[in-house]
Amino acid sequence: MATNEHGVDALLPGRLGMVVRLVSQPGARLALLDAVNRYADNLEQEPGTEAFVVSLDPEDQDVAWLVEWFTSSEAFEDHRKADAFADLMKELPNLLSQPPAILRMDPLRMFIQKDLVDGAF
Numbered sequence: 001m002a003t004n005e006h007g008v009d010a011l012l013p014g015r016l017g018m019v020v021r022l023v024s025q026p027g028a029r030l031a032l033l034d035a036v037n038r039y040a041d042n043l044e045q046e047p048g049t050e051a052f053v054v055s056l057d058p059e060d061q062d063v064a065w066l067v068e069w070f071t072s073s074e075a076f077e078d079h080r081k082a083d084a085f086a087d088l089m090k091e092l093p094n095l096l097s098q099p100p101a102i103l104r105m106d107p108l109r110m111f112i113q114k115d116l117v118d119g120a121f
Helices: 029-040 073-081 083-095
Strands: 002-004 007-011 016-023 049-056 063-070 101-105 109-113
Touching: 016 073, 029 049, 029 063, 029 083, 063 073, 073 083
Parallel strands: none
Antiparallel strands: 002 007, 007 109, 016 063, 016 101, 049 063
8 A cells, every 4th residue: 555645545455345236215215324324333343344435326316335345255254243234234124125236346456535535525
């Protein structure tokens, strides 16, 4: 990983990641986001979860996207065993209109602008 005047640039060999599409029950996206954010508030309990990004779909008010990656397959298993993840999994069936769509990926490289890292956004 390199930090310079432009930001953070990191190669990510061996990481395991995913993009998850969550489709809420009609009109329940805010409740879904509340549940996801409660989970995210506990990510310090998952040191192997390196990134967790929540995004809104600009074309569908019932869709949220998650991008997440883990340092290793062991870290991914720790994520799946975490209490906060178990709590989220209990909430999701009542909030989703269909099962999550999961696209596995192997993250390769990440760049984050300096202003974001410095909290100047």
